Each structure stands twice: as structure tokens, then as C-alpha cells.
Amino acid sequence: MENSLNTLHTIAFTHRNLPVSEIGNLHIDPNDQKERLTAFQSAMNLEELMFLSTCNRVEFLFVTEDIVDHRFLHEFFNALYPKLSETQRKLFADSAEDYTGIHAVEHLFSVASSVESMVVGEREIITQVRNAFEDCRKMQLTGDTIRLVMRHTIETAKKVYTETNIARRPVSVVSLAYHKLRDLNVPLDSRILIIGAGVTNTNMSRFLRKHGFEQFHVFNRTFEKAEKLANDLNGTAHKLSDLNTFDQGFDVIITCTGAEKHIITKEIYQQLLQGETDRKIVIDIAIPQDLSPEIIAENNVTHISVEVLQEISNANLKERSKEIQHVEQIIKEALYEFDHNHKSRMVELAMRSVPEKVKEIRSNAVENVFHNELASMDSESREVVEKIMGYMEKKYMSMPMLMAKEILLKKR
Incomplete structure (x- = not known):
């Protein structure tokens, strides 16, 4: 055990x-x-x-x-x-x-x-x-x-x-990405493409909406999810496949789809550009990244990746580390409690067959071992025996589990 x-x-x-x-x-x-x-x-x-x-x-x-x-x-x-x-x-x-x-x-x-x-x-x-x-x-x-x-x-x-x-003052991946975007002095009327409507992008886009950005286009494989997020942002929903034909241009792309391959290929990126040559911003927080590496090398683009955000987070770690000792103490106490509860649970699982075994023993005693003796008793005597057996049955069901738990507690 x-x-x-x-x-x-x-x-x-x-x-x-x-x-x-x-x-x-x-x-x-x-x-x-x-x-x-x-x-x-x-x-x-x-x-x-x-x-x-x-x-x-x-x-x-x-x-x-x-x-x-x-x-x-x-x-x-x-x-x-x-x-x-x-x-x-x-x-x-x-x-x-x-x-x-x-x-x-x-x-x-x-x-x-x-x-x-x-x-x-x-x-x-x-x-x-x-x-x-x-x-x-x-x-x-x-x-x-x-x-x-x-x-x-x-x-x-x-x-x-x-x-x-x-x-x-939490600095999550979403918050880091937003602060990076803010540092680039992106105008509030920028055209923003949200690719992927999962938790991370939902949090990111709502953060942007809260801080005054207004022009959103949301793309997602499941259109209903794109529509839900777009409604929250007062934006426009699209199917993910619509990236191939989207013709309204963009200033910022925020992408996090969880796809196993690059979602934004060279061809799709050129379609999205619509011939525009000014610097674009792509916040790609997907793993693996949604943006094809060729795009970064061949275009006028500021690419903000998870790796970039990780570098920023290293500085934050120094400040947050001051609390780690306190956290470790809480975890230590929680482990002690878990160990006790886990052992108690193991006792419960091991002992769950005890009630049925006790009932079987009682049934065998009444119907076979002491059948003749009980049959010869008057009703009042049999009632007393029944009460004694009922009392013993309850004790035999509870006492082994209590004793086993006490033994485990003494070993802690």
C-alpha cells in the first residue's frame, strides 16, 4: 500500500x-x-x-x-x-x-x-x-x-x-505580447487579424479591445468560435480557409492556432498584404509557430514570437522569485496533506470488500453454523442475538479501517 x-x-x-x-x-x-x-x-x-x-x-x-x-x-x-x-x-x-x-x-x-x-x-x-x-x-x-x-x-x-x-502585477504571455505591441506605438485604428479563437487569442484580443483597438477580423477553423469571439469584439468572423482570399489588408496579425503545420504560408501572406509595403507586425504565440519562417526573412515584418517573450520573462523572474520561498512552503504543507489523504484513500479501497465479507460471515453463521441452535430459541432470545450480531457487524466494518488509518498516521 x-x-x-x-x-x-x-x-x-x-x-x-x-x-x-x-x-x-x-x-x-x-x-x-x-x-x-x-x-x-x-x-x-x-x-x-x-x-x-x-x-x-x-x-x-x-x-x-x-x-x-x-x-x-x-x-x-x-x-x-x-x-x-x-x-x-x-x-x-x-x-x-x-x-x-x-x-x-x-x-x-x-x-x-x-x-x-x-x-x-x-x-x-x-x-x-x-x-x-x-x-x-x-x-x-x-x-x-x-x-x-x-x-x-x-x-x-x-x-x-x-x-x-x-x-x-501578473505578466502572462498575453500581457507580455500586449506590452510589446504597445511599445511599438501601434495606432488604435490598426487593422488586426486574429487567427485562432482559443483561450490565448481570446484573452489577447479582449485585452486589445479593452485598451481601445476597434478593427478586428477573426479567423478560426470552427466558424462558430470565430463568430462568438468576433461578436465580443464587434468585429467580423471568417473561416480559417478565408485567409486564402481575404483582401482588406492588415496592420497586425495575432496568431495562435495550435496547428501542426504553418498556417500562414508565403502565398497566404502575400494575399493578406494586398500589395502594401509598410512594416507589418505579427505576434505569433503558437507552438509550433503559425508563420512560415520564409516570410520573416523576405518581408518588412516585426515578428514577435514565444521565444522573444521568453527573453522578456527572464527579467520578470527575478522579481517574482522573491515569493518562491513562500510558495514552496505552501506546497510542502499541501504535499503532507495529500500524502495523508492518499494513504487514507488506499485504506478505503483496500477495505471496501470488508462489509460484504462480514455480511457473508453473518449469513453463514445464521443459516448454517448455528442454524439449529437459533431455531431452538424463543423469539425474545433470537431478537437479543440479532441485536448482538448487528452491533458486532457494524464494529467489524468500521474498526479495521480506523485501525489501519491510525497505523498509517503513526508512520508519518
Whole structure:
């Protein structure tokens, strides 16, 4: 029972040890996740699985009896990313951060509390972690262990944001991108193309609207999502394929689609330009990037990428790091509580068959072992025996669980 948590593992690929462009190769399109992750879970014999993908990290939280070693990682990439080259597989295997047991829980607490974010203190990550869990739960990939871990993760992150200053004057990826745009003195009447209507672009475009920008065109693969965001911005909605024929020009492009290939090719960019030659601004916060690299080299464009924002965030880290010690203390206390609750839960699961066993013993005693003796008793005596057996039954159901929990508490 004490070693049961050692079947919990996290494999993380983050901005700390890989270029964000490489992490983009591990992205899985949301439309393909259910099919690919379900097949992957079966192929790797994982009891539970959760997949987290953000603009600068991809992580897998899973439960398995197998040893997670180099052989496991090789099979891991073969099963989920068969199109990766041998060189790429070696890069990812060598760069993977592997956490086991309580260390996997501690890592997730730190991630959700933004301690390990590219920009320490950004609140977006807690929503991304929660949504990742909900998506995987709906896909029936998760189970009791990940459910318990996630409940404590969200509780811990909320406490961090409430009781510390780590999120004071937060500088998220969205905020960084906006401040960069503001520093370029972009006029409020600029024509802005929003490509992708996900959480990041929705937050970014609403931020721009709040600060006075007015001309928005929203493009998205699912037109209904483009329409919803466009309505919020008092802008115009388009299908993603409309980029090929859009003829109204632009001043700023903000793109974050989560697509596996470049959305804005040379040909599409030339169509969007409509012959204009003045400097354009492209904020590309997608992983992998939506803008073809050739466009940057061949056109008059200011390109703001996730890599650029990461450089800016390094300066912010120095200020936010002052709160990390306080956050680490909260996480330490949360781990202590989680360990207790997890062990209690393991006792409950191990003891859940006790009530049925006790009922079986009682039934056998009444119907077989002491049948003749009970039959010879008067009704008043049988009633007393029934009360005694009922009392004993309740005690035998509750006492083993209480004793087991007490033993675990003494070992803490």
C-alpha cells in the first residue's frame, strides 16, 4: 500500500530544457487527442493518463506498473509519435524530465502554482491544468489516483495565488505580447487579424479591445468560435480557409492556432498584404509557430514570437522569485496533506470488500453454523442475538479501517 503512489509518473518537456519550437512537435491536435491518446494508453498498458499541452510545455501524467526507463521512453515515442525521426526521439528521451510518486505530485503542484511557468505568476496555467484534466476525464483516460492528485493540485494553486504575491502585477504571455505591441506605438485604428479563437487569442484580443483597438477580423477553423469571439469584439468572423482570399489588408496579425503545420504560408501572406509595403507586425504565440519562417526573412515584418517573450520573462523572474520561498512552503504543507489523504484513500479501497465479507460471515453463521441452535430459541432470545450480531457487524466494518488509518498516521 505504501508503494502504490510509486506507480504515478510524470514525463515533462518544458521550456527549461528544450526550445519551444521543438516542444511544438509533441503537440497533438485537440480533434485527434481522443483517438490517439486512447490508443496510446492501451498500447502502453497505462492504468490512467492525463495530457497537458501549453505554449511552452507538454506533459504526461500517468499510472503504470512498468518501470519508466530509457526502454519505456523509446516505446513511448514509438506508440504516440511514430512520425518522429530517430534523432528527434533521442533528443526528447534525453531531455525528458521524469518524476515518480510524491515527486510527480510535487511537480504538478509547482506547475499549477506557476512556479515553473515561463512567466512566474501567470494565472493561465491553473485553468490549463484544470481543462487538461477535464478533457482527459471526459475521454475516460483518468481514474481515482489522478482525480485525487488533481483535486489537491487545484486547491494548492488557489491557496498560492490567494496567500502570496506571486501573481501581483501578473505578466502572462498575453500581457507580455500586449506590452510589446504597445511599445511599438501601434495606432488604435490598426487593422488586426486574429487567427485562432482559443483561450490565448481570446484573452489577447479582449485585452486589445479593452485598451481601445476597434478593427478586428477573426479567423478560426470552427466558424462558430470565430463568430462568438468576433461578436465580443464587434468585429467580423471568417473561416480559417478565408485567409486564402481575404483582401482588406492588415496592420497586425495575432496568431495562435495550435496547428501542426504553418498556417500562414508565403502565398497566404502575400494575399493578406494586398500589395502594401509598410512594416507589418505579427505576434505569433503558437507552438509550433503559425508563420512560415520564409516570410520573416523576405518581408518588412516585426515578428514577435514565444521565444522573444521568453527573453522578456527572464527579467520578470527575478522579481517574482522573491515569493518562491513562500510558495514552496505552501506546497510542502499541501504535499503532507495529500500524502495523508492518499494513504487514507488506499485504506478505503483496500477495505471496501470488508462489509460484504462480514455480511457473508453473518449469513453463514445464521443459516448454517448455528442454524439449529437459533431455531431452538424463543423469539425474545433470537431478537437479543440479532441485536448482538448487528452491533458486532457494524464494529467489524468500521474498526479495521480506523485501525489501519491510525497505523498509517503513526508512520508519518
